Amino acid sequence: MANAGAGSHFLLFPTSVTPSACPAASLSRNEHGRRRRSAMLCRAGGLDRRDVLAGLSLTGVAAGGLNLAAESSGTDVCLRGDKIMDLRLSCHPSGSSPCPSPPPSPFSIVNFKPPTGPVRVRQPAHLADAGLVDKYKLALARMRALPDSDPRSFASQAAIHQAYCDGHYQYQMPVRPLPGGGMPPMPMPPPSAFDVHFSWIFAPWHRMYIYFYERILGSLIGDDAFALPYWNWDAPSGMVLPEMFKDPASPLYDANRDPTHVDAYVVLDYNKGGDVIPFDPVAVQQHRYNKVVKDNLATLYNQMIRQGRGARCFLGERFCTSLKVNQKSGTAGTLESKAHTGVHIWLGDSSKCTTGYDGVQYCDNDMGFLGTAGRDPAFYSHHANVDRMWHIWADELGHRGFEDPEWLDTSFVFYDETPRPVRVRVRDVLDVAALGYRYEEREPLQWLDCRPTSRRAPKDTTTGTGGGAARAARTPAPVFPLRLRVGRNVVVPSVRRPTRNATKKGELQVLVFDAVEFDPCRDAKFDVVINVAPEVAGGVTPQWVEYAGSFVSIQRGGAKPGETIVVMVQLPVEDVFDDIGVVGDVDAVNVVLVPRTEGITILSPPTIVSQEC
Ligand code: C2O
Numbered sequence: 001m002a003n004a005g006a007g008s009h010f011l012l013f014p015t016s017v018t019p020s021a022c023p024a025a026s027l028s029r030n031e032h033g034r035r036r037r038s039a040m041l042c043r044a045g046g047l048d049r050r051d052v053l054a055g056l057s058l059t060g061v062a063a064g065g066l067n068l069a070a071e072s073s074g075t076d077v078c079l080r081g082d083k084i085m086d087l088r089l090s091c092h093p094s095g096s097s098p099c100p101s102p103p104p105s106p107f108s109i110v111n112f113k114p115p116t117g118p119v120r121v122r123q124p125a126h127l128a129d130a131g132l133v134d135k136y137k138l139a140l141a142r143m144r145a146l147p148d149s150d151p152r153s154f155a156s157q158a159a160i161h162q163a164y165c166d167g168h169y170q171y172q173m174p175v176r177p178l179p180g181g182g183m184p185p186m187p188m189p190p191p192s193a194f195d196v197h198f199s200w201i202f203a204p205w206h207r208m209y210i211y212f213y214e215r216i217l218g219s220l221i222g223d224d225a226f227a228l229p230y231w232n233w234d235a236p237s238g239m240v241l242p243e244m245f246k247d248p249a250s251p252l253y254d255a256n257r258d259p260t261h262v263d264a265y266v267v268l269d270y271n272k273g274g275d276v277i278p279f280d281p282v283a284v285q286q287h288r289y290n291k292v293v294k295d296n297l298a299t300l301y302n303q304m305i306r307q308g309r310g311a312r313c314f315l316g317e318r319f320c321t322s323l324k325v326n327q328k329s330g331t332a333g334t335l336e337s338k339a340h341t342g343v344h345i346w347l348g349d350s351s352k353c354t355t356g357y358d359g360v361q362y363c364d365n366d367m368g369f370l371g372t373a374g375r376d377p378a379f380y381s382h383h384a385n386v387d388r389m390w391h392i393w394a395d396e397l398g399h400r401g402f403e404d405p406e407w408l409d410t411s412f413v414f415y416d417e418t419p420r421p422v423r424v425r426v427r428d429v430l431d432v433a434a435l436g437y438r439y440e441e442r443e444p445l446q447w448l449d450c451r452p453t454s455r456r457a458p459k460d461t462t463t464g465t466g467g468g469a470a471r472a473a474r475t476p477a478p479v480f481p482l483r484l485r486v487g488r489n490v491v492v493p494s495v496r497r498p499t500r501n502a503t504k505k506g507e508l509q510v511l512v513f514d515a516v517e518f519d520p521c522r523d524a525k526f527d528v529v530i531n532v533a534p535e536v537a538g539g540v541t542p543q544w545v546e547y548a549g550s551f552v553s554i555q556r557g558g559a560k561p562g563e564t565i566v567v568m569v570q571l572p573v574e575d576v577f578d579d580i581g582v583v584g585d586v587d588a589v590n591v592v593l594v595p596r597t598e599g600i601t602i603l604s605p606p607t608i609v610s611q612e613c
Pocket residue numbers: 161165197206340344370373383
């Protein structure tokens with residue numbers, strides 16, 4: 001057990017048409033009626049600050065006392081009362097993967113203060129001028145030259161990400177008296193691995209992480225305006241690995257990347273073995289968009305708008321230590337599960353492997369395995385864009401985050417540039433302006449206008465099943481648990497949907513898979529389409545109206561070898577139904593599953609519920 005410092009609780013039918021060309025490239029952002037984010041914080045104003053979790057190499061302890069457990073809704077992943085409270089989080093090194101830099105003394109931790117100094121302007125990496133590239137190279141060269149033990153070193157920075165997703169951080173549930181009195185029998189259950197992915201912790205933790213990374217780089221070159229370039233993969237001209245990362249002689253280079261992908265169009269809704277098309281800068285300049293670009297823009301429309309309307313859908317579900325009986329892991333939001341995950345897996349090299357904390361071999365290094373992702377400098381620019389997507393969602397699209405103090409007061413400790421350990425809470429990082437940086441927008445947000453319009457199936461508003469009703473009646477329902485096999489698409493016929501008047505204000509219809517079981521040591525993905533014949537379902541990509549989303553998981557560490565995990569998967573389908581004409585009293589749809597990887601079992605049939613998103 002490492003890092004125990006003083007007081008250390010440390011812590012459908014084919015009438016195929018060509019999809020419409022997506023964007024009106026001339027669209028200006030103002031046409032979308034920008035809304036400013038309204039004050040999103042603060043019911044919690046009078047509460048005591050609670051350090052629900054703290055991190056880096058140490059401590060997390062909640063002050064108990066507040067019962068923040070909300071009524072558990074039908075699809076709330078948490079059991080009532082089992083929120084992260086009173087947890088001790090500690091980092092446990094393994095042979096090949098140490099914990100990041102030595103834990104600071106709890107007494108030396110200072111609370112985060114908003115920065116002063118010039119505004120850091122994060123620019124699109126593919127448009128960065130030579131001056132910025134040179135600065136970044138110099139800064140990163142210096143960062144790489146620091147001894148590994150220095151918390152500011154590149155090795156330490158990469159190790160932070162590794163530790164937080166490869167099982168190094170673990171927590172032990174507090175021992176509580178049994179309901180009838182007395183204490184639970186020993187031995188205690190083994191500690192659980194803590195992960196900053198697959199829950200509402202994802203967005204704020206990564207914002208904190210690259211914030212400090214950026215400041216450390218700036219300080220190493222004496223430039224307090226140094227800003228991370230962002231990988232603008234949401235703009236067609238940025239849909240390729242930025243040039244600055246490709247020079248093998250540069251500190252920005254990483255050898256562990258798929259060599260066939262570095263000069264190809266990045267595929268945001270990536271299926272292994274799918275299209276690899278050489279990037280054509282002239283074509284994108286002239287707005288000649290191929291299938292990949294159109295699907296990418298539609299993926300972004302889906303993640304940001306069609307399926308990302310509310311905080312739970314976009315940011316992910318709450319982090320829980322105790323889930324419903326058949327669930328073992330949290331649920332990621334669209335910010336994490338769509339373009340973000342696609343880019344990770346796209347860039348990793350399947351022939352480069354490493355041993356994870358659990359002793360299992362993980363390939364797709366560096367970016368395609370979370371344990372090694374931080375070793376690729378492109379990671380930080382990728383995450384700057386993920387961060388920008390969150391910023392656009394909140395500030396341009398006007399969405400609100402969570403108001404739950406459980407989220408707002410979750411805190412982590414990072415070393416800053418001095419280096420000094422700083423405790424930063426989620427509520428500290430909700431506004432990028434207050435964090436002293438902004439994103440320079442150089443191109444219109446074309447994806448804003450990319451609501452899918454192309455149909456695979458003829459519209460049939462009487463049955464809502466695209467002419468497939470009679471067929472559906474002949475289709476035997478699959479038996480659950482259902483083991484998915486690539487190449488065998490499965491129709492789940494006539495899944496009932498709630499009628500309009502069963503849907504309360506503020507609720508959306510969501511397709512829910514209660515329990516999806518898979519091997520966390522492998523990538524996992526299946527797509528979901530509605531009211532399409534199974535023979536053609538595989539061609540229904542994000543630019544088609546019938547596409548209803550995907551379940552996708554990147555290799556994650558921290559599991560026990562051979563152990564599978566079970567997650568709940570929720571796909572908001574309200575807009576999908578509107579788009580395909582499933583309206584009014586159409587009371588059922590055919591749900592078609594398109595497996596993209598082996599090894600996934602769906603334990604129980606999907607349902608459609610109305611819930612807040
Ligand atoms: Cu912490 Cu993109 O992953």
